[in-house]
Amino acid sequence: MLTLFERMLRSAPAEGSPAASSETPAMAPAQSPASETPAPEGVGSLLGQTPAETPAEPAAEPAAAEPEKPAFELSDLTLPENFEIPEETGAKLKEAVSKHGLGKDAVQDLVNLYAEETQKVQQSAYQAYQKLNEEWVSEVKADKEFGGEKLDANLAKIGKFLDNPAFVDPAFKAAMNLTGAGNHPAVFRTMLKIADALTEGGPVSGAAPASSKPASVAEAMYPNLPKGY
DSSP states (O other), X not given: OOOHHHHHHHHSOOTTSHHHHOOOOOOOOOOOOOOSSOOOOOOOOGGGOOOOOOOOOOOOOOOOOOOOOOOOOGGGSOOOTTOOOOHHHHHHHHHHHHHXXXXXXXXXXXXXXXXXXXXXXXXXXXXXXXXXXXXXXXXXXXXXXTSGGGHHHHHHHHHHHHTOTTTSOHHHHHHHHHHOGGGSHHHHHHHHHHHHHHHTTSOOOSSOOSSSOOOOHHHHHOTTSOTXX
16 A cells, blocks of 8 residues: 655656756736725924925005195194293294194194293292291390390380381382391391380381481491491
8 A cells, every 4th residue: 555655756847858948937927906095194294394485575656755744833832821931932932843843733732841840849949937036036036135024015126116217218118028038036136126226215116316326237236336337
């Protein structure tokens, strides 16, 4: 009984036989049908992109020419009550308005502000001087030499002296009242000494004595002063 190996040897073709030398043509691999699914696209990168062109902006229309402003005049302003602009200051104001191209409303606001601040400064200065005069008056009234109970009598002496045109110019008393200088203790003391010197021995009279002409203020205060002073 032949074995399986022996059967294979008997059935194998001999070398050199046509069957052994002929090669079975290789079959071409079957081509698979084209896939209908498209290949996936990549994620993409900014480096590979072409920047989109920015559309050109439309040309701007030329701006309309501004109408020429009328020349500024001080008469265009409404000045606050009791406020005036000197001629020289007005000329400088007009120059500044023209230089900076300010409108009437802007100039009016600036003038109003300036007037308001100026009035504040003036009012502050007046109040400060008024307070100073009140301090002087208080000092005169409290002075032991000519104030207190002696004040009314001393005021009467000074009043007679100031009202005598033979010695005092009428404008002098007005100046004392206007400036408040008469309230200063030193001025009050000086006026009292002059009044005492002139009224010593009797009331002050506006008429000149028959025997001699009126003494000067210097002679009344310093009787031993040489003549001519």
